[in-house]
Amino acid sequence: MSAHSPIRVKTLTIDGRECGAREDQTILEVARENNIFIPTLCNLPGLSNAGACRLCIVEVKGVNKLLPACVTHVSEGMEVTVNSERLAKFRRGILELVFAERNHVCSVCVTNGHCDLQSMALTLGMTHVHFPYRYPRLPVDASHERFVVDHNRCILCSRCVRVCDEIEGAHTWDIMSRGVECRVITDLAQPWGQSESCTGCGKCVQVCPTGALSEKGKSVAEMSKRRQFLPYLTLMREGRR
Amino acid sequence: MQTYVGAPQLPSDDKRWKIVEATARRHGREPHALIETLHTVQECFGYLDENALRFVASVLRVPLSRVYGAATFYHFFTLKPKGRHACVVCTGTACYIKGAPLLLKAIEQRYSIKPGETTPDGELSLLTARCLGSCGLAPAAVMDSAVLGKIAPQDILARIERGIHP
Amino acid sequence: MTIEELRKIAETERAAQKKFQHHVCVCIAAGCLSGGAEHVRDALNKEVAESGMRNEVLVKGVGCMGLCSAGPLVTVETAVETAVNTDVQMFASVTPEDAPEIIRSLDTGGATGGDLAAAGLHPCPTNVPFFERQKKIVLENSGKIDPERIEDYIAHDGYVALVTAITEMTPLEVIDRVKSSGLRGRGGAGYPTGLKWSTVAKTGEQQKYVICNADEGDPGAFMDRAVLESDPHRVLEGMAIAAYAVGAQQGFIYVRAEYPLAVKHLKTAIKQAERMGLLGNSISGTRFSFHIDIRLGAGAFVCGEETALIASIEGKRGTPRPRPPFPAESGLWECPTLINNVETFANVAPIVRHGAEWFARIGTEKSKGTKVFALAGRVQNTGLIEVPMGITLREIIYDIGGGVPDGKQYKAVQTGGPSGGCIPAEHLDSPVDYESLARIGSIMGSGGMIVMDETSCMVDVAKYFMEFCMSESCGKCIPCRAGTQQLHGILEKITAGEATPADVALLEELCELVRHTSLCGLGQSAPNPVVTTLKYFREEYDAHVTGDGCPAGTCGCGAGTRACRAETRLGAPGSQTSGEVTL
Numbered sequence: 001m002s003a004h005s006p007i008r009v010k011t012l013t014i015d016g017r018e019c020g021a022r023e024d025q026t027i028l029e030v031a032r033e034n035n036i037f038i039p040t041l042c043n044l045p046g047l048s049n050a051g052a053c054r055l056c057i058v059e060v061k062g063v064n065k066l067l068p069a070c071v072t073h074v075s076e077g078m079e080v081t082v083n084s085e086r087l088a089k090f091r092r093g094i095l096e097l098v099f100a101e102r103n104h105v106c107s108v109c110v111t112n113g114h115c116d117l118q119s120m121a122l123t124l125g126m127t128h129v130h131f132p133y134r135y136p137r138l139p140v141d142a143s144h145e146r147f148v149v150d151h152n153r154c155i156l157c158s159r160c161v162r163v164c165d166e167i168e169g170a171h172t173w174d175i176m177s178r179g180v181e182c183r184v185i186t187d188l189a190q191p192w193g194q195s196e197s198c199t200g201c202g203k204c205v206q207v208c209p210t211g212a213l214s215e216k217g218k219s220v221a222e223m224s225k226r227r228q229f230l231p232y233l234t235l236m237r238e239g240r241r
Numbered sequence: 242m243q244t245y246v247g248a249p250q251l252p253s254d255d256k257r258w259k260i261v262e263a264t265a266r267r268h269g270r271e272p273h274a275l276i277e278t279l280h281t282v283q284e285c286f287g288y289l290d291e292n293a294l295r296f297v298a299s300v301l302r303v304p305l306s307r308v309y310g311a312a313t314f315y316h317f318f319t320l321k322p323k324g325r326h327a328c329v330v331c332t333g334t335a336c337y338i339k340g341a342p343l344l345l346k347a348i349e350q351r352y353s354i355k356p357g358e359t360t361p362d363g364e365l366s367l368l369t370a371r372c373l374g375s376c377g378l379a380p381a382a383v384m385d386s387a388v389l390g391k392i393a394p395q396d397i398l399a400r401i402e403r404g405i406h407p
Numbered sequence: 408m409t410i411e412e413l414r415k416i417a418e419t420e421r422a423a424q425k426k427f428q429h430h431v432c433v434c435i436a437a438g439c440l441s442g443g444a445e446h447v448r449d450a451l452n453k454e455v456a457e458s459g460m461r462n463e464v465l466v467k468g469v470g471c472m473g474l475c476s477a478g479p480l481v482t483v484e485t486a487v488e489t490a491v492n493t494d495v496q497m498f499a500s501v502t503p504e505d506a507p508e509i510i511r512s513l514d515t516g517g518a519t520g521g522d523l524a525a526a527g528l529h530p531c532p533t534n535v536p537f538f539e540r541q542k543k544i545v546l547e548n549s550g551k552i553d554p555e556r557i558e559d560y561i562a563h564d565g566y567v568a569l570v571t572a573i574t575e576m577t578p579l580e581v582i583d584r585v586k587s588s589g590l591r592g593r594g595g596a597g598y599p600t601g602l603k604w605s606t607v608a609k610t611g612e613q614q615k616y617v618i619c620n621a622d623e624g625d626p627g628a629f630m631d632r633a634v635l636e637s638d639p640h641r642v643l644e645g646m647a648i649a650a651y652a653v654g655a656q657q658g659f660i661y662v663r664a665e666y667p668l669a670v671k672h673l674k675t676a677i678k679q680a681e682r683m684g685l686l687g688n689s690i691s692g693t694r695f696s697f698h699i700d701i702r703l704g705a706g707a708f709v710c711g712e713e714t715a716l717i718a719s720i721e722g723k724r725g726t727p728r729p730r731p732p733f734p735a736e737s738g739l740w741e742c743p744t745l746i747n748n749v750e751t752f753a754n755v756a757p758i759v760r761h762g763a764e765w766f767a768r769i770g771t772e773k774s775k776g777t778k779v780f781a782l783a784g785r786v787q788n789t790g791l792i793e794v795p796m797g798i799t800l801r802e803i804i805y806d807i808g809g810g811v812p813d814g815k816q817y818k819a820v821q822t823g824g825p826s827g828g829c830i831p832a833e834h835l836d837s838p839v840d841y842e843s844l845a846r847i848g849s850i851m852g853s854g855g856m857i858v859m860d861e862t863s864c865m866v867d868v869a870k871y872f873m874e875f876c877m878s879e880s881c882g883k884c885i886p887c888r889a890g891t892q893q894l895h896g897i898l899e900k901i902t903a904g905e906a907t908p909a910d911v912a913l914l915e916e917l918c919e920l921v922r923h924t925s926l927c928g929l930g931q932s933a934p935n936p937v938v939t940t941l942k943y944f945r946e947e948y949d950a951h952v953t954g955d956g957c958p959a960g961t962c963g964c965g966a967g968t969r970a971c972r973a974e975t976r977l978g979a980p981g982s983q984t985s986g987e988v989t990l
């Protein structure tokens with residue numbers, strides 16, 4: 001595709017509603033512009049997309065696979081279904097899997113009431129987990145002077161990894177191992193407080209959707225996360241380019 | 242504290258670091274050489290320790306957490322030294338249905354180690370592999386570098402004993 | 408290198424080989440090597456030297472001959488000047504002590520099987536269905552040529568296709584030939600190869616890459632390994648032709664580190680081809696340049712998935728990313744990238760050499776050519792086979808494979824490994840082609856074919872594959888990471904005899920979820936072994952949950968389950984595990 005070609009406009013329907021879009025937009029972006037809600041957990045505007053949580057899956061007419069809205073680009077005449085019985089069931093199933101995977105006891109969690117995972121479960125009507133809880137015994141690392149990482153609450157969305165790499169430029173976080181053994185790590189998996197690369201900026205804490213990353217010394221009521229810096233920083237950086 | 246600027250220091254005057262550095266150099270010290278370089282470290286030292294991970298990170302200019310993330314993602318790499326002898330039992334499909342679990346059970350009972358573990362005296366590591374390419378001879382195992390085909394539990398125990406105490 | 412020069416090398420090599428009256432070939436590929444084939448070769452060499460026959464007998468190490476279960480194998484070929492066909496005698500289960508007898512048999516010439524057996528050897532007839540029902544294209548040189556000598560490959564028409572393509576054909580003509588041959592990807596999914604090539608070719612002039620997927624992750628298969636060990640130049644030639652067709656300058660072979668012999672042969676082959684000007688800059692004096700580098704895998708099944716493989720070559724964790732964009736448009740370092748399987752590339756040179764029609768005549772309407780399978784499990788003859796597409800499973804298992812041994816009853820054949828399914832007796836007459844296998848719930852896969860008899864419990868087999876998927880899941884997406892763990896948990900419960908019918912219902916529901924919502928092919932196909940065993944062997948699941956116990960007697964008796972559990976890398980729920988279990 002040549003850089004000079006003018007950006008073309010596409011029309012598509014989302015749940016029967018006609019929407020106009022630029023061809024470089026994703027289904028999720030267009031839906032948001034049109035106030036159509038698509039559940040997400042790993043997506044955060046301003047960061048790259050991982051396509052990892054799978055909550056944003058939608059049906060597209062003529063495509064036999066479900067597609068993640070956060071990374072699927074629009075095309076002319078696309079007919080997208082966001083809300084269907086089947087999708088709702090799948091999304092609840094995914095959330096149930098997350099809840100059963102580690103230890104999510106909201107009543108004693110630092111982010112109770114401010115947690116994206118918790119509110120997503122409420123929104124999607126996930127009231128019961130059909131799978132046995134795995135109850136892994138995972139550590140809590142409070143070695144950083146201002147922050148805490150509690151692996152029991154981590155859903156491996158990789159937002160912390162991406163913000164630290166793409167915005168802060170430190171790449172302190174990454175993910176180790178694979179499969180169910182994955183953990184977020186700082187540097188060589190040493191305690192966060194000993195990390196040589198962490199600048200202490202706190203961006204990871206702010207973007208974390210759950211109680212996995214939190215600030216010390218704050219009451220539950222003060223725990224709401226502040227993410228307004230993200231669109232701002234992204235915009236400023238684009239402006240400079 | 243490790244510094245990220247300037248020429249990376251070899252961790253010691255052990256000649257093997259030069260070999261590791263040569264691999265990095267051959268790939269222009271680019272971050273994409275991470276896995277190739279880790280392979281060289283493992284080949285030279287037998288495992289990847291913290292020194293090695295730091296060195297590789299600094300030579301290739303890759304964040305520490307990325308090095309650790311990759312080293313633990315790939316099961317070929319090991320962060321702990323292996324035993325003096327290694328017994329690899331194939332757990333590929335053909336060997337599985339022809340009795341590989343029984344081989345593992347026998348070894349686990351005799352030496353009290355599970356796959357991936359090493360005996361406390363550092364003599365024997367028990368490992369598993371997915372298909373050694375000798376499915377025709379299932380169940381198969383490798384003791385040190387000798388491939389053993391159609392092997393029975395008592396034979397593998399005898400073979401291990403001979404390996405450890407020649 | 409021109410066609411004439413190539414012909415000359417071939418002539419010289421053939422003449423040099425003809426000087427020897429007897430050719431003794433020893434299989435030194437993985438299977439026979441584990442039976443001590445190297446010592447057999449050394450003993451034969453010694454014997455030849457000692458009996459003063461150095462000028463008459465050529466002993467060479469060759470690749471896999473196919474009948475691995477009877478190894479170590481040795482063939483003896485004696486050139487009879489008057490006969491059209493030379494006489495080939497195969498020996499099975501050869502030991503170094505057999506060397507003198509084998510060499511002695513050369514003199515006697517017309518020794519019968521009986522004479523040879525009387526001499527303590529194990530003559531192995533080659534006019535049996537195991538050999539006669541096969542059709543060899545990919546393996547045509549395997550077991551015949553010395554994989555470490557480019558001259559031997561050239562003497563068998565090697566590199567003629569490459570030189571012809573770049574000197575006499577346009578890239579478009581090459582693509583058209585591959586397209587009309589009907590060749591489809593042998594890595595599993597069966598995507599039309601020509602179509603993939605033309606997508607990459609159409610991306611215009613820019614940096615492009617060709618990648619050979621030699622990660623072969625199916626835990627019971629070794630087709631690609633055999634091809635790389637036995638005939639590495641064939642793969643290099645296929646890659647170079649592909650590179651010319653799509654306009655790439657650089658190639659990578661991503662090969663498992665667990666295949667040291669394949670890596671060694673590839674390295675040697677690349678060096679030899681470069682020295683002869685068949686790889687490198689300005690090949691055959693044209694403007695076409697192509698370099699090939701090797702990248703080692705490091706023990707991750709998911710790296711067979713193309714986007715994960717690309718991430719791995721880029722030095723990262725091998726986690727897949729959503730497609731589109733497909734690698735053909737944006738792959739390695741975001742450049743257009745052609746990824747094909749080893750066997751796919753191995754088919755290319757013969758197609759260019761013999762023409763598309765020749766290839767298209769073999770196989771079925773939609774699946775052309777042949778397929779290599781690693782036949783293993785509860786079957787008489789195990790080893791490596793190449794069959795025309797469209798052959799039935801029954802022909803493979805009973806004619807070529809010689810049926811189920813020990814008077815046991817056939818139960819199922821598993822194709823496609825952890826992404827495939829178990830096929831029951833009622834579908835044994837199903838032809839082997841992409842569509843037919845998909846119709847009965849399995850897949851062609853990369854070529855693993857494991858036969859199971861009544862002693863295998865189908866729930867246990869499903870659990871085995873689920874354990875594999877769980878420990879190989881990259882962990883990026885929730886449905887696969889957490890879903891395979893839950894699926895495995897339910898299957899453990901069933902095999903332990905602790906489950907209820909409700910658990911089986913949950914199992915089915917979860918299969919649907921994981922299949923439809925996972926990010927990559929690993930998660931999407933992980934439920935397949937469960938789904939097919941539920942479909943064809945439901946009564947076995949029922950028996951486990953209604954208290955009747957395991958029909959095969961594998962589970963519940965303790966031995967099976969406990970050992971499998973120990974093998975599980977995860978341990979019991981809640982246990983801490985170390986991250987560094989390795990080979």
Ligand SMILES: Cc1cc2nc3c(=O)[nH]c(=O)nc-3n(C[C@H](O)[C@H](O)[C@H](O)COP(=O)(O)O)c2cc1C
Nearest residue numbers: 592593594620623624711712713747748751928929
């Ligand atoms: C989990 C997973 C594992 C795979 N493993 C392999 C493999 O080991 N070898 C291979 O050639 N293709 C493998 N594939 C298929 C590749 O992604 C890709 O489709 C193939 O290499 C394309 O080559 P082809 O068109 O020649 O078949 C795998 C796919 C998935 C999803």
Ligand code: SF4
Nearest residue numbers: 164198199201202204
């Ligand atoms: S505080 Fe800032 S630098 Fe430290 S890990 Fe978090 S995002 Fe990275």
Ligand code: SF4
Nearest residue numbers: 154155157158160208
């Ligand atoms: S720590 Fe938070 S942001 Fe990071 S992966 Fe876990 S849940 Fe996501």
Ligand code: SF4
Nearest residue numbers: 881883884887927930
């Ligand atoms: S399906 Fe499994 S292997 Fe594929 S991306 Fe998701 S977690 Fe990784």
Ligand code: FES
Nearest residue numbers: 051053054056070
């Ligand atoms: S938001 Fe799209 S996959 Fe997570």
Ligand code: FES
Nearest residue numbers: 331333336373376
């Ligand atoms: S399955 Fe064990 S060698 Fe192939």
Ligand code: FES
Nearest residue numbers: 434438439472473
């Ligand atoms: S390895 Fe020798 S015949 Fe297959």
